[in-house]
Amino acid sequence: MLFIKCPYCGIRSQNEFAYGGDATVKRPELNKEISDKEWDDFVYNRKSPRGKHLEFWHHISGCRQWFKVHRDTATHEIFKTLKPHEEL
Amino acid sequence: MTQEFRLKDEGLIDRSKKISFKFNGKKYFGYEGDTLASALIANGVHLVGRSFKYHRPRGFYGVGVDDPYALVQLIRNNETIPNIKATEQELFEGLEAKSVNCWPNVNFDIGGINNFLRIFLPAGFYYKTFMWPKSFWYRIYEPFIRKAAGFGVVTHEHDKERYEHKYEYCDLLVTGSGPSGLASAYSAAKNGAKVILAEDKPRFGGSLLTSEVTIGNQTGKEWADKIVTELKEMPNVVVKNRAQVFGYYDHNMLVMSERISEHMPKTEKFMPKQKLWYIRAKEVVISSGSIERPIVFGNNDTPGILLSSAAKEYMKVYGVLVGKKPLIFTNNDSAYETAIEFKKNGINPIVLDSRKELNSDLITEAKNLGIDIKFEHVVVNANGYRKVKSADIAKISEDKTNLGKIENIACDCICVSGFWTPTIHLASQSGGKTKFNEDIDAFIPSQSKQNETTVGSANGIFNLNDTLKNSFEAGYELSKKITSKENKLSVPAVVEKKNSKHDKFWCVPLPKGKKYKRFLDFQNDVAVSDIELALREGYRSIEHVKRYTTLGMATDQGKTSNLNGLQLVSNIENKVVPEVGHTTFRPPYTPVSIGAIVGREVGKHSKPTRKSPMHSWHEKNNAVFVDAGLWLRPRYYKKGNETLFDASKREAENVRKNVGVCDVTTLGKIDVKGPDAAEFLNRVYTNAWLKLPVGKARYGVMLREDGIVMDDGTTTRVSENHYHMTTTTAQAANVLSHLEYYLQIVWPELNVNVVSTTEQWAGAAIAGPKSRDLLQKLFPETDCSNEGLPFMGFIETKLFGVYARIFRISFSGELAYEVNVESDNGNFMWEKIIELGEEFKIQPYGTEALSTLRIEMGHVAGSELDGRTTPFDSSLEGLLSKKKDFIGKRSLQKEAFISPDREKLVGVVPLDKKTSIPEGSYIVRDANAKLPNPKLGHVSASCWSVEYNNPFSLAIIKDGKNMIGQKLFALSPLKKKSIPVEIVSSHYVDPKGERVRS
Structure with missing residues (x-):
């Protein structure tokens, strides 16, 4: 079980959190004309890297904040956690 | 019976406490402190079981966890437990055990013939032999092999034992109480660290119990006893025996199973059998010794x-x-x-x-x-x-x-x-690398991945002097990192014999x-010749050799x-x-009871139960409950000998004719507040929200980004910047997470806050033509007329002095209202509704009648919004705004979603107007077509229409809107039914929606 540092609450066990997917994906702006490809890239197409991955987690059984986790998908090492609008 | 092989006074057993036990039906005696193995050996019994493949006689090979042979079936408290190691099971009065993998008995085992047929049972025997003919595998080979194989039998009874879970945090976890473990734990504890010391055996001390050494001026055992006594007295130390750390997981999480009462007869009802410890350790000292x-x-x-x-x-x-x-x-x-x-x-x-x-x-x-x-x-x-x-x-x-x-x-x-052989299992499980040490012909840990340090013979160090020196040092250095203290102990002098x-x-x-x-693996009968054969046949990777020959598999994991x-x-x-190289070490190091992993989360404790404030009223009024997620909801209220069908029909009819009341507390409720709340709702829902006035509710549909319907419900504008959103019972938690995602990540510029208020409100839906009359009685001061409280209207008022909210919304398709009061007043509200509703012939109705009412109205619910349907599929296209963008809108342009071939919502009526259509039935053109019969769609929900007194179903079928009027078939191979049906509009009752506005 991972040990995740919520940027708001501190270090907690994984069972307080829910995984929230790739954090590098940006939602296209509203009312903007975009191609099918751009939309598909946003909705469906994800990389599945072995190694470093920036991802969202949601502290559902805690402060209910979404935040970013920089994690190694092979070793589960967590390098850093950030608030949603902080950059690596 | 005398114990012929018992020494006169050596040992740590208590000869004053005699214990009687039974093995294979025969009575024996042992002493307190014995294991089943030691007591049997004392009685001259060396034959305990039969081997896995050849059914060769099996005795004892080790003295504890290392033993690959001595598995027995234990009978304790009338429960039969397989896979118990006789070398680990402590003796208790009345213990009963049996040999495994033998028939009719361990002395004469029919399976022993395999021993003489062994030239026909080489490595890979099963793979080679049972491949042909193919049909034989399922019927003949597999049942036979299953019967012949295995170390004992599992019971089909419910496990009545109690297992507990505990979460613990410590600075230093020490796995094993041999000299290296004691030294590390002691040195760290004395330096202020919070230490857990775990020993899998009943006695502490490891090799010090049996080796002839001197530490300081004491024997090894005396020194071990002194250290353990001192550790036990320290407030910063937890010392556990009979506790096996069996798994090393991510981020220094280790799991330990503690045997609380397996070593004694059960005396107290609530005494747990085992306790599973989840330990998050800052540092781990692996002092697991060697085998x-x-x-x-x-x-x-x-x-x-x-x-x-x-x-x-x-x-x-x-x-x-x-x-x-x-x-x-x-x-x-x-x-x-x-x-x-x-x-x-x-x-x-x-x-x-x-x-x-x-x-x-x-x-x-x-x-x-x-x-x-x-x-x-x-x-x-x-x-x-x-x-x-x-x-x-x-x-x-x-x-x-x-x-x-x-x-x-x-x-x-x-x-x-x-x-x-150093026991490097935990070190390897942690993700650390190993290296082969030529001096000892074995692998030892090399590079750590997590915060772990291996000491003593687990690290390939076999002399006590170096072990103590290194372990005292490790305990000190690790604790210093955490406590920043520098209280260093001196290492005691050691007298030991030097080995060549x-x-x-x-x-x-x-x-x-x-x-x-010549056997290599005793538990799985793998001989030198089997490995030679596997290599001759071309297996090279050690992982393949292992799986082909079963070397190192089974419960002892090749120790x-x-x-x-x-x-x-x-x-x-x-x-x-x-x-x-070596094969991968995986947890668990030793077998773990499934019960211990499950812990107390069994039966009613497997998940929380949510009850509405009116639950006890429902119970008193013969409600039959149904699980709705974690909630318990009344399915129907049983009168006399009524069946589910009778009761729900009666309740639904009463709603259509008079008035009914339904507990809708379970609906998800979310408060949406802030100056940008309207804009936010406008983005979340598919329809327009900017112009909704205060005091009005609106039905809304929300999509996922992929264009699939996520949820629906009504949202009411309570005040300028305050909305009350409702969700379906099932999706409440997902919708909240969804909203939080968009507010926190996608549109943080929106000044909006969301919070769940599901449990703050108790809700009652009052539905039926007489509901307004009843409402007026409940709220005599309030104008409940069609003008005062129009369809989709909302007012805040008082119910006999209690704050209440009335929403004029309807799921049943009848004139209906939903009344909300604060949860604590839920029962008061309910009883008032029942009391004042009496003159209007009110009856409570459950989820079954609720379904009937919504199905015949063609209102979609979870069975239609099943995570595969778009708004077009579920007849919700009228709610798609053309003017604004919203979550998931761009996906609706996708070719697949606008294809006429997509399955869409329709109504289905059996031609005979009698036969109910099972939910899940397929709609097909030709009931007798060759299989697989081309499927047009499926029946999503069925009811008995109380309006027309015949069965009615909703279905989602290809090109649905153009199929209306067609005569097709509903097939349910499961229920062996083939029903001629007609496709009709999904709006079976009141298609113009006049009643809700009346």
Whole structure:
């Protein structure tokens, strides 16, 4: 079980959190004309890297904040956690 | 019955406490402190089971967790438990155990014939033999193999035992209480660290219990006792025996199973059997010790052959002799301790040492005691079937390839020592790397991945002096990192015997013309010849060899067999062991009860139960409940002998005719507040929200970004910047997370806050033509007329002094209202509604009637919004705004979503107007078409229409809107039904929606 540092609450066990997917994906702006490809890239197409991955987690059984986790998908090492609008 | 093999006074058992137990139906005695194994050996019983494949007789090979043989079926508190190691099970009064894998009994086992058929049972036998004919596998081969295989039987009964879970945090977890574990724990604890010390055996001390050493001015055991006593008294230390740390997981999370009461008869009802500890440790010291390796020779699995260290422990801890004519076969010094121990107890052992004559402290001592030592001698083969009777021994050449003249000597046990294998399981599970140490012919941990340090013999250090020095140092350094204290202890002086070098020898060659089975893996009957065959057949990777031959598999996970297997593979392949590598170590280190993993989360405790404030009223009024997620909701209120069908029909009819009340507390409720709330709702929902006035509700549909309907519900504008959103019961939590995602990540510029208020409100839906009359009675001061409270209207008012909200919304399609009060007033509200509703013939209705009402109205719910349907599919396209963007809108342009071929919502009525259509039925054109019958769609929900008094269903079928009027079939192969049906509009009742506005 991972040990995740919520940027708001501190270090907690994984069972307080829910995984929230790739954090590098940006939602296209509203009312903007975009191609099918751009939309598909946003909705469906994800990389599945072995190694470093920036991802969202949601502290559902805690402060209910979404935040970013920089994690190694092979070793589960967590390098850093950030608030949603902080950059690596 | 006398215990013929019990020593007079040696051992740590309590001879004043006699314990009676039963093995295979026969009564025996032992003493407190015995294991089942030691007590059986004391009684001269060496035959405990049969082996897995050849059903060869099995005795004891080890003394604890290392034993691959002695699995028994235990009967405790009338429960039968398989896979219990006799070497670990402590004796208690009335214990009962049975041999496994034998029939009719352990002495005469029919399966033993496999032993003589073994040339037909080589490695990969199952894969080769049972492939043909294909149809035989399922019917004949598999049931037969299942019956013949296995170590014991699981019960079909519910496990009545209690298992507990505990989460713990510590600075330092120490896994094992041998000299290295005690030293690390003590030194860290004295430096202020919070320490957990775990020992899998009942007694602390590990090798100190059996070795002849002095620490300071005490014996090893006295020193261990003193340290443990002191540790137990320290407030920053938790000391646990009977506790096996079996798994090392991510981020320094380790799991330990503690045997709380398995070692005694059950006395207290709520006494847990085991406790599973989840331990998050800042640092871990792995002090798991080492396990002696076998030397491989002919028929080396015969009962009476065991590890020499086990023989010593049986004497020194349990006061039991494994035999009276012992043969000791070794390639190193440590077996001499066993020989000396035998000698001290008046037994004359013979030692066969594969090495050239040499001297060391121990060898000299043995010589001085007059022990018969034959250097350059080996055991070639053991004779005897149920117990070893004699051994064929021979002189061996220096290169270990040629045997001299074979000689037969009588013996009743053979104690084997092939040197020591560090127990690196936990270190490897942690993700750390291992390396092969040529000096000890075994793998040791090398590079750590997590915060763990391996000390003592687990790290390949076999002398006490270095072990203590390193362990005291490790405990100090690790604790200093955490506590920043510098209280360093001095390492006590050690007196121990110096060992000479072991012989790199592990397998005795076969004499010319002999084909003895030489076993590598005792639990799975894997012999040298099986590995040779696998390699001849082309298996190269050690992981493949393992799976093909089953070497190192099963419950002991190759604790005694792995290294010899690797040696053999590397010899045949002309490689060195590190090139072959080892198989992956995976948790658990020892078998763990499924019950311990589940813990207390069984039955009603497996998940929380949510109840509405009106729950007790429902109970008192004969509600039959149904699970709705975690909620318990009344399904129907049973009157007399009513069936579900009768009751729900009655309740639904009453709503259509008079008035009904339904508990809708379970609906998800979310408060949406802030100056940008309207804009936010406008983005979340597919329809327009900017112009919704205060005091009005609106129905909304929200999509996922992929265009699939996520949820629906009404949202009401309570005040300028305050909205009350409702969600379906099932999606409440997902919708909240969804909203939070968009507010926190995608549109943080929106000034909006969301919070769940599901549990703050109790809700009652009052539905039916007489609902307004009832409402007016409930709220005499409030204008409840169609003008005062129009359809989709909302008012805040008082229910006999209690704050209440009234929403004029309808799920049933009737004139209806939803009243919300604060949860604490829920029961008051409900009872008032029932009381004042009496004159209007009110009846409560449950979820079944609720479904009936919504189905015949064509209102979609979870069975239509099943995560696959778009707004077009579920007849919700009218709610799609063309003017604004919203979540998921861009996906709706996708070709697949606008294809006319998509399945869409329709109504279905059976032609005979009698036969109910099972939910899940397929809609097809031709009931008798060749299979697979082309499917047009499926029936999503069915009811008995109370409006028309005939069955009615909703279905989602291809090109649905153009199918109306067609005569098709509903097929349910499961229920063996084929029903001619007509496709009709999904709006079966009141298609214009006049009633809700009346």
